[in-house]
Amino acid sequence: MQATWLLAYLTLGFAAAETGLDGWLRYATLPCSTQCRSQLPVNIIALNSTEASPVYVAGSEIQIALNNIYNVNASIALNQCNSSSSVIVGTIEQYRQTCGSTVGIPELDEDGFWLSTRGSKIQILGQNERGALYGAFEYLSMLARGNFSQVAYSTNPSAPLRWVNQWDNMDGSIERGYGGESIFFKNGAIVDDLTRVRQYARLLASVRINTVVVNNVNANATLLTPQNIDGLGRIADVFRPYGVKIGISLNFATPETLGGLDAYDPLNATVVKWWSNMTDQIYQRVPDMAGYLVKADSEGEPGPQVYNRTLAEGANLFARAIKPHGGIVMFRAFVYNQLNESNWEADRAKAAVNFFKPLDGKFDDNVVVQIKYGPIHFQVREPTSPLFANLFKTNIAIELEVTQEYLGQQSHLVYLPPLWKTVLDFDLRVDHKPSLVRDIVTGKRFNRTLGGSAAVVNVGTNNTWLGSHLSMSNLYAYGRLAWDPTADAQGILQDWIQLTFGLDRAVLDTITNMSMQSWPAYESYSGNLGIQTLTDILYTHYGPNPASQDNNGWGQWTRAGPKSIGMDRTIQNGTGYTGQYPEEIASKYENIQSTPDDLLLWFHHVNYTHRLHSGKTVIQHFYDAHYSGAELAQGFLDQWESLRGKIDDERYAHIRHRLDYQTGHSIVWRDAINNFYYNLSRISDTAGRVGHHPWRIEAEDMKLNGYDTYTVSPFETGSGSVAIVTLSNDTVGTATTTLDFPSGTYDLAINYYDLYGGQSNWQVYLNDKKVGQWVGDAEHHLSHTPSIYLDGHSATRIKFRGVKISKGDTLKIVGTPDGDEPAPVDYISVLPEGVVD
Template structure:
């Protein structure tokens, strides 16, 4: 150790005096770290930025180091641009310039593009990049160590796993964001690029700190007006603020732009006028943004235009754009998310999961060398558990990248804590056994396995104007972890999480252990209460992709089917009797999934159609596992609240309260999920829960069973998203309603729970009384408190719980709820529960 180690046991004394924070600094807050006299003597006293030019990553690195040392240690360190071997200094430059300007013969390991060498010996530090971006990455690495109280002597190289480490924004030109849960766009408003790009600059800084090297700034469902002269000039401004951080800008294109925007009468990719039009657009863009990363294209899928309109292949469509980019070194990312969303479930062999291989395997070797096929991690669509896409094993002569989703579209939409790296690693660590040899997915996407020149990572990251960037403080762990995994997919999920926690919240051991425990339990919990055994996330796929609606999975053309009926459940994807999907994998993997005995239970219903009474390895039946898992998952989520509450006073008040609010919301919504899924399959199968829980709620009072005045019963759809299938709503949207009942519970202290519906389009007001005593009131303001309301209907998206703890009641007390509607929201109530201490309803 070159400085005195940080004694973490003293840290709680500092936590109590932390100033309120809004999350805008993310993991780059650089909070003060205790540093004694010996520590301060060993701090470098100057920063040497060799061959730094204005707005270069080297100059940025110097400023980041200067600001970081000031913030962490309160030390002002000067920046100079000359010097090589002086002690008590940080030298930051490229390997080439270090050797050239310093006549150095130091042995430095071979570095790959964007890689760096970090050597910290005593008070002398060398940060040398293979290029200037690599040097900046090394500076962020060094500051991350210091900010975590790690003062070790080190000397090591760090190289990226893959060249492509991109993020995809789904921002629209009007400022909205598709699948955005954190406010409007930081890039666009009213059809143009915003004037104030300070947030974009800060975002670039955060991306660079985790070694993301490019960003697609607009939605894959692209609007061609981005190609206007004014907006091209705006893209130049975005690139200018991001370039100092080594983040290149790219854009999504709409295939039909030559007609929609260019005035041509065709967008046929082989038509000479179309080729010429796109080349002119590309030339104009590179004239403004010489380091444009390239393009992202979604074509021939989900109603988007593509080459199939003219009977051209996907390769012919992709190559059109790739060739325009080749003179500039640009990359064409072409999404493999192509499928027919009007397929019939009546055909037993139809399967959306087959689409990617069916569309792209015949085109292997027909794409230009600067085309990268961007493949979603699983064959369907960001589900809570999927096997890896078999397309990774079927494109031997084509560059590929893996597409992940930091945005929690199907996974709680930042309202639920779900730490995603364990899910991602279940894919990237999967051994595809290509040619009967070790073939982890991570080595295929990097290009290493098939020795391809390009490859890597892309993730949908829909940051917005909310100060937390993603809408939730804890969800930011997923963005941090994505960058770390894209650089090194063998990195440990727990270690990544703990680094993020120390940087974002505190080095307090209690904070570290609590957030680690909650986060690592969160994906298994969400899988348990949303959809397990490989059945997919049982959300509403026809609407918001948020709350429960298992019935929506079947009977439509979208292909996210479960094939559930009164006796059986699960997709038969075997070759011998099903859709044949299993045969798309290499032989060893195909054989494993083909056989029900060797298919892991957590993917059983993905690959096999089985009776509800099918026994699992645990000995439980499928249906009993469903019941038990949904109760277990909801109980785990409920426990997050009490775990977080142990951190009161150890985390600043604002972030503590905002996070607690979301965890309380998640605990309630997990019960909505639990009850909806269990009741749906209980009704479908007719098989009771062995533990007698499903459909049995002795602590609940159904709102429709209360005495109603101004309220009327309302049949909720889907039925399973209301307790007893029924709620109450006010008779009109302008008159209050009252629901009243006499309590028959024994005298005691209870938690009083109300399950209601918070729709967008109104902010109803409710007050709950015991006799004439006001217990509490609340407003239907999820659009403010969560950042958005997921639904306009009474359903599993809008269902919400509120709890008033430790309410004293006596038998015979009168419980009364008064609801005042607002806008289109008729003050809906589902049920009331009175729960003894410690009971999860």
């Protein structure tokens, strides 16, 4: 008997090109010797004959993998144990009932599994059916990497909550989504075709994620219409065979906006009854729903404080409605108010502790407070949120972000687990005792049984799921760390590389090196020394705009001025934030001498000339780091190009395009931040690089015809703060110059702006001979949020390599505008071999 629906969509995927749709579950063919074949099962025994059960799915998954990887046509038998050369998969209880003794198999926690490849039978036994499926994927990850080790071990999850949060909107868009439209919603309803949902379920199950929240935390109340509740049931039906439950985000004001009540006060009896009835209706269609996710009283979302109720009273409203059904409430600690920057003690970083510490012990036992890893908002580096050390009687979970909102939006390679590990492995020293964050969130430190992790993921309809093949390493690693937060970030990465790209040693070493360097590189060329994000927080959250942090109420301040920079968060002179940590940690951060350099500007306000532990001044560190970070990013492209022929053409070209883009945009970042702080401080770079570009020709200095100059805003995102644009949207522009460089072979790099709303065409000529051309269509090929302005989001570069130039040659650029994009050009760099610019 075959699980025909599973076979159909899997085998179709494997026949297609390497689009990325299968992620790390490609089951790519490997060679197999006679000895290899002797170690492979030819029979699969599934201890549940229900095709929609995780155990049967596990058996089918093993069957397909054996066929695709090793061309073994294994058959599935049901509920029997006497077959040799077999793999048997089921729960321990199913095994006991069907096969007898379970001597030697240890007791397992919920979702745990036992895997034994010793002897003539392979045992994959779960504490429950979900655990059995996890064990099957574990076994298949070994086979897919050519690993025939004789093993016998059990593994259990570190915590029961291993959630992902989708920020999908009812109209089909995804907030901070960089991989296409929603796989769940379109035009206000659940989509009819749930094929991609099934594929997503398979990926999540393979890394042991047990719950997906399908809609945005900025929730739309129409999710709870009868039609959409039925649609949620269809989604849950698709996830269920993979052991993945669904959860939903709620809008606090739904009783008023959808239910027709005149209030949404959590203590109002009519409101309480409304939520109870609504919850009953949802569970009638989705009887195993995991629970609710709630964002309240934050960034304009309604909440209990409207009625002078506490956040605990708001959370408990939902907890009591859902408790009879066995559900839980994940209540986000992301609550803050806009602040007045002129108040030296104002500090958004203090908000979570201020709001939630007084409520410790007042949340019902099925409420979990979901805490972002840092106190602000998914920055490139933050100190550990002190709230982890301030809730002793409340269930908590850590919130991470796979979606690279402030971290390159999947157009930049940034492997995130090394960042996450700075928090998970941090010791908060509560009561002067070991208090690793990973032990706190899993419940080990304060003896809580309900806890774990959640991550914002935002997969979309793009074949790469997240917008970039390499960004899938972050989703894979999140699942692995949610199961075991002690796992090694590089080891996880290398498992993913082998499953995704094969076993070639050069591929493994190269992608490992690139990925492990990627977060340090991004931190260096974007924002460092704990300055928080320097992205534009008021627009796309993508490109550079350091001025956007300050002079507003959002609280992501740098407090940068002509002489000094940084937030003073000390007790003695600043906001008092350091006092939210336990004594040992507070004293470390209170003292500027014991504060690590990489968090200096988070905790202290200092002069640009302040000397770091490294001996450099703050401003010189900024200059040096931004240059070294951009230089590292240039190397990613060279490393990737060394793999030509070792990666299939489709994925090779896709990744190469992004890495080529990153080389250019890292220079945009480098120059913007260095120019901004040089302009502010008027302190020169001791290496003489900032503002000095001997190989660069400014577009505004060229002879222009049909082009005119344009002042770029923010100023630092244009070289010399000026670019050129066509005189009108139907005027072709030319920019001409005579080259005054020694004759030789150069790379020709052209920085331009690729705006949303048009696809301009550019051509570059040398002595009237075309060198190359390109189109401004990044919105169709890259994953970040596009911009309609000439700014740090739209700024990019194209490079033509190996161009032979003679002194006195004429260089001409012809720009043809399209739509709202006026063929903008910033500058041209004529680069000798080995020169970055």
